[in-house]
Amino acid sequence: MSTAPASPSSSETPAETPAGTPAGTPDGTPSAPHGAAARRGPFRPGERVQLTDEKGRMNTITLTPGGAFHTHKGFLLHDALIGATEGTILENTSGQLYQALRPLLSDFVLSMPRGAAVVYPKDAGQIVTMADIYPGARVVEAGVGSGALSISLLRAVGDSGSLHSFERREEFADIARGNVETIFGGPHPAWQITLGDFQEQVLEQEEPGSVDRVVLDMLAPWECLDAVATVLSAGGVWISYVATVTQLSRTAEAIRADGRFTEPEAWESMVRGWHLEGLAVRPDHRMVAHTGFLITTRRLADGAVGFTPKRRPSKTGFSEEDLNAWTPQAVGERDVSDKRLRRVARDAASTIQRGALPPEEAQARRDAIADGGSVE
Structure with a gap:
């Protein structure tokens, strides 16, 4: 089952805007990318506006004629914002x-309605850059989540590109x-959503x-190897x-075993903000640490067989030299003399004496330690 806004698919495009051709105005001049107009000019009814107070607290409202933003410290009329x-x-x-x-965009993503966990801005930025998503590219994604x-x-493929989401x-x-x-501000002309399993639907x-x-963005991407290839x-x-x-x-x-892809690369990104106040410049106590891993690879030409880069083989055994490298002397530890050991034994005996043991038992323990024995 396919459900999509009115937009070009892989096989058909609107007559007035052929695939790969930016939409234009009636006089033939190129128009602004879709949604750009909503990011410019004065505030308009229906727009989302972020209000930040003097303590840095943020609230996002949707402008409505006659509406008001209320807090316990008064209210602000929406009409004062419309046209500002x-x-x-x-x-x-x-x-x-x-x-x-x-x-x-980062503010919107972290505050928008969600039915599934979102891909954080730090990871979305890495995906766009490291996967080289460019204007006009044909991209498919699986696991739309909350969008x-x-x-x-x-934003990366633009109006002339294509994003097919499953x-x-x-x-x-x-x-x-x-x-x-x-x-x-409305359906995007480059976007199409298809409901169903990626492995089956993408091939159709x-x-x-x-x-x-x-x-x-799914639980078992290795199951999609054939479909992706x-x-x-x-x-x-x-x-x-x-x-x-x-x-x-x-x-x-799975990518290595398949042979139709290059050697995979993987990484994670972590973002730590900084507190900036006069000379009190330090890392924030909180940070956006692990959210997920990214792994990337590239498709080889048909008939080409991938190979694993040659690396120096790691050792699987230990030589006498390896063992000698980890002796106490080799790592800088000093020998402990017998004299020091006897002094430590006396210190241990005196510790017993300071305890709450009966004198006879304490003396027996001191004697046992001094003779090199043990105390049960």
Whole structure:
């Protein structure tokens, strides 16, 4: 089952806008990329606006004529924002100051409605860059979730590109569609959603070797090897987002064993903000640490067989030299003399004496330690 906004697919495009040709105005001049108009000019009814108070607290509102933003410290009329310039600072009824700005993509992603965990901006940025998502590229993705990554991919491919998203669950597709249309101000002309299993649907929807980039966010990307190898063009990039080490390892080994891809590469990114206040400049106590791993590989030409880069073989055994390298003397430890050992024994005996043992038992323990014995 396929559900999509009115947009070009792999086999048909609107007559007035052929695939790969930017849409234009009636006089033939190129128009701005889709959604750009909503990011410029004064605030308009229906727009989302981010209000930040003097303590740095942020609230996002949707402008409605006659509406008001209420807090325990007064209210601010929406009409005061409609028609105002972005970056305006306004005062509410109790004198509280607010700066009004359009939310950035990172702000929107972390606050938008979600039915599944979103791909964080730090990972979406890595995917767009490291997978080389370019304007006009033909991209397929699987695992739409709440649409966070789809938004970044659509911005990268532009109106002349193509993003074909596959999602198993209809409710996730609906949430993603709502979020995408909110930030772009309507259906994006380069986007198509297909409901169903990626492995089956992508082979029906896309021609072999016709896709430039494949982006997978799913539990078992190794199960999609054949489907990816079929639709991905020679030199095309496949990038997967996985959450655990076991998923990462299994995906990498499956790619190596398949032979139709280059040696996989994997990494994770962590972002740590900094506190900036006068001379109190230090790392924040909190950071966005592990969210997931990214693993990428490229499609080889048909008939080419991948190889693993030659590396110096690691040692599997230990020589006498290896063993001698880890003796106490080799690592800088000093020999402990018998005299020192006897002194430590006396110290241990005196510790017993200071305890709450009966004198006879304490003396017996001291004698045992002094003679080199043990105390049960």
